[in-house]
Each structure stands twice: as structure tokens, then as C-alpha cells.
Amino acid sequence: MTIDASINDFFQRSGLTSRDRLECNKFIESLYPGRLISPASCQGYCSLTIFVGDDTVIQFRTHSYRLDLRITDAAQEVYGTFAPETTYLTTLPESRLDVYHMGRIAGVSFKLFRASEALIAGSTNQRIELCKDFATFLAKSWLNGNTEDLPLGQVGKSLVNRLKSLATDLPPRFQPAVRDVLRNFHRIEGLPWVLTHGDIVAANIMVNSSTGRLTGLVDWAEAERLPFGTCLYGLEEILGEMTTAGFRYHEDAEELRALFWTELQGCVSDLEQKPVLDAVRLARDLGVLLWHGIAFDNGAIDRVVQEGRDIEEIQRLDAFLDLSGHKRCGLDSQNVIGINT
Structure with missing residues (x-):
């Protein structure tokens, strides 16, 4: 268009x-x-x-x-x-x-950048730096997250109700992830509630047009307080992209996923505690379910996505939830669906 x-x-x-x-x-x-x-x-x-x-x-x-x-x-x-x-x-x-x-945040959108010849010329090195920068960006919300005075937003006020809707209406193959999040919701809820960008997609991630380094994020209209890690679905947009055959990861995805988690743990020392890290992994799945399991529908965000109707969101759920807990933290580099870069 x-x-x-x-x-x-x-x-x-x-x-x-x-x-x-x-x-x-x-x-x-x-x-x-x-x-x-x-x-x-x-x-x-x-x-x-x-x-x-x-x-x-x-x-x-x-x-x-x-x-x-x-x-x-x-x-x-x-x-x-x-x-x-x-x-x-x-x-x-x-x-x-x-x-x-x-x-104006300097640079170009990651959506435009990854389509350019610059990304093809040095793809892995550029994504390495972007993954590190994304970890640094997220760490700021934990380290500078004194936002208790902000009211809860549309999503934050209705987390459990949304999960219950997902548990009822999502296709059966996604139900184990929903049940896992619901069963452990108290652990997610116990994480710091931080100001969370509401739409981390490639078009909203701004990068330096020469180096690919993160310069910022645009479109904060839907930001709100949510448990730390809820916006980790945004990492997947750096590690792969939507194709005509569905969402596909780059061949270096799991190497970069491991690097991201190492960088994030280096920035936030609390994540070196396994119970905390496990809760953040669960918050990551919560974010995937909320952002890709609930349809946007002109901002209504109150309908669970459906097979055949919300094709790209279903494809993202298939890709983003088809990961074991270990693999989500970059500890298992096997069985990655790759695309050449």
C-alpha cells in the first residue's frame, strides 16, 4: 500500500x-x-x-x-x-x-532495515548488537520502573479474564501454554509491574540505518503497566520474520536468543535467580498469548483469534509457542526452523 x-x-x-x-x-x-x-x-x-x-x-x-x-x-x-x-x-x-x-527518534524502522541490502551484508553481526540493545532497553524498565502511580490499563486490569477466554476459545494445540500461564499466574503477578510498550513489532523498532543498533521505539499509545517480561514477544520479531509460508526464524535465532538472555541477566542481576527467571519466561508466554491470541479489531482487543480468520496471528502463535522453556532461554539450539539470510 x-x-x-x-x-x-x-x-x-x-x-x-x-x-x-x-x-x-x-x-x-x-x-x-x-x-x-x-x-x-x-x-x-x-x-x-x-x-x-x-x-x-x-x-x-x-x-x-x-x-x-x-x-x-x-x-x-x-x-x-x-x-x-x-x-x-x-x-x-x-x-x-x-x-x-x-x-523524532533517529534511524529507520527495523521493518524497512531488514528488507534492505544492509541487513543481508552483515545480518548476524547486526542482529547480535540489536539483541543486546533490546536487552538493555528492557532492563531499563526493571531498573527505573518506579511507575506505581500509573493506573492499570485496559490489558492490565483484565489479565485473568483474558486468559480464561483464551483457555476456552483458542485452538486446542495452544491450550497447554494457556493452562501453564494460568496455573502459575501468581508467579507472574509477583514480578515487578513495569511500563511496557504495547506493540513491539518491526515497524515500531527504530534502528541506525548504517549499523542496525537500536535507537528507540515509537508508538507508545498502548503502553501500560504489566509484569516484567510481558513484551518479550518482541524478541521474536528480531529473530525471525513473517513469510508467505508463515513465521520463520533466521538460522542464527537460537544463538542470538542465548546472547539476549545472557545480556539481560547481566543487566538485571535478579534474573540470575532461577525462580525469578522462570517467572519471566512465563510472563513472556503471557505476552505472546495476549498480543497474538487476542484480535485487535479496531482497538477493541476483546475477541480470541480464530483459525482461518486471523491467519498471521495464528501463525505467530504456532511459531512463538513451539518452544520448550529451555529453548526460550536459549539453552537448546536444536530443531530451529531456519530461513537463509
Whole structure:
């Protein structure tokens, strides 16, 4: 889909017209006369994102998908430069779109980067550094995670109910993982509850276009407090990718998985305790089940995915849950479904 088509889709989904799009354009041009203005190459489902020069992002969002500035401020406090500084500017009078100013995180999305020749030239070395950086990023939430004042979000308030729905409605082959998480939920619940990015996919991971090193994450709209490790499903997006045949891991995936866990344990010494590490592994499975077992459905996130209807999510569940506990921590490098890089 072209950039223009995805922008048109945003306005149509939001019940807006070409006149409202013109209002957005005029607002930016009046705010930044003479500056280079261009739409982001990867547009989100819930927003319109425009770049101004090399350092500024202007984002338009309908009120139903407005940002919680308590969350965006906390993201900056916890993750530092890995999260953008965000401020509310205004609400446009005609379209009623909320307008936000953000600092632009340098680099390109990992989705674009891994499709480029740069990744092919030095794939393993680049993913090594990215896995280390991702571990450092996650460790910040444990080490700087004083977010108790933040209210629980849509997912955090309903973890057990969501798991019960998954236990009832997911295809039978995924039920052992759901039962394991439910049976040990008290162990997951006992982990630190940290500010967790709500959508760690390749399009939201920003990397240096030359080195592949992590520069930050964008789209913090769905971030909330959750048990540490819940967003570990994001590691899988670094270790593999979706293909026409389903999700496939790169041949170096288990080597890099082991490296990631070594780096994370080096950053968070508590993870050297086996009970804590085991609880984080379970939280990882909880995250996989929540993010890929529950359909997005325009933000409703209240329907369990179905065979034949939610094909990519089912394929990710098949790939991400087809791992023993040891293998998830990089202790078993056998039987990896590989793709050449």
C-alpha cells in the first residue's frame, strides 16, 4: 500500500474527509513555514504521522485514540532516549483531531532495515548488537520502573479474564501454554509491574540505518503497566520474520536468543535467580498469548483469534509457542526452523 493510500485509509476510518486532510496540512504549514514536511513511510492504524525536518514529528489522532501524557512522560523517564518526548499541541476546530508534537527518534524502522541490502551484508553481526540493545532497553524498565502511580490499563486490569477466554476459545494445540500461564499466574503477578510498550513489532523498532543498533521505539499509545517480561514477544520479531509460508526464524535465532538472555541477566542481576527467571519466561508466554491470541479489531482487543480468520496471528502463535522453556532461554539450539539470510 502506498503512503497516500494509508493516509486516505486513516481519514476514511475516522469518518473524515479530504477537507479535514487539508486542515491538517494547513496547520503544519502555518506552524512550520518553510520547513521540509513529509509523511512518515510507515503510518499507524490509529494516527497520521508527519515529519518536519529531521527532528520533529507531528501526529494527528482522533479523540478515541488520544494519547495519555502520563504514559508518554513516564516512558521518557523510564527509557530515556529510547522513547520520544511528547507534548499535546491543540485540537483542530473542524476535524476535532488531537495534535501532538514529538521528538523524532533517529534511524529507520527495523521493518524497512531488514528488507534492505544492509541487513543481508552483515545480518548476524547486526542482529547480535540489536539483541543486546533490546536487552538493555528492557532492563531499563526493571531498573527505573518506579511507575506505581500509573493506573492499570485496559490489558492490565483484565489479565485473568483474558486468559480464561483464551483457555476456552483458542485452538486446542495452544491450550497447554494457556493452562501453564494460568496455573502459575501468581508467579507472574509477583514480578515487578513495569511500563511496557504495547506493540513491539518491526515497524515500531527504530534502528541506525548504517549499523542496525537500536535507537528507540515509537508508538507508545498502548503502553501500560504489566509484569516484567510481558513484551518479550518482541524478541521474536528480531529473530525471525513473517513469510508467505508463515513465521520463520533466521538460522542464527537460537544463538542470538542465548546472547539476549545472557545480556539481560547481566543487566538485571535478579534474573540470575532461577525462580525469578522462570517467572519471566512465563510472563513472556503471557505476552505472546495476549498480543497474538487476542484480535485487535479496531482497538477493541476483546475477541480470541480464530483459525482461518486471523491467519498471521495464528501463525505467530504456532511459531512463538513451539518452544520448550529451555529453548526460550536459549539453552537448546536444536530443531530451529531456519530461513537463509
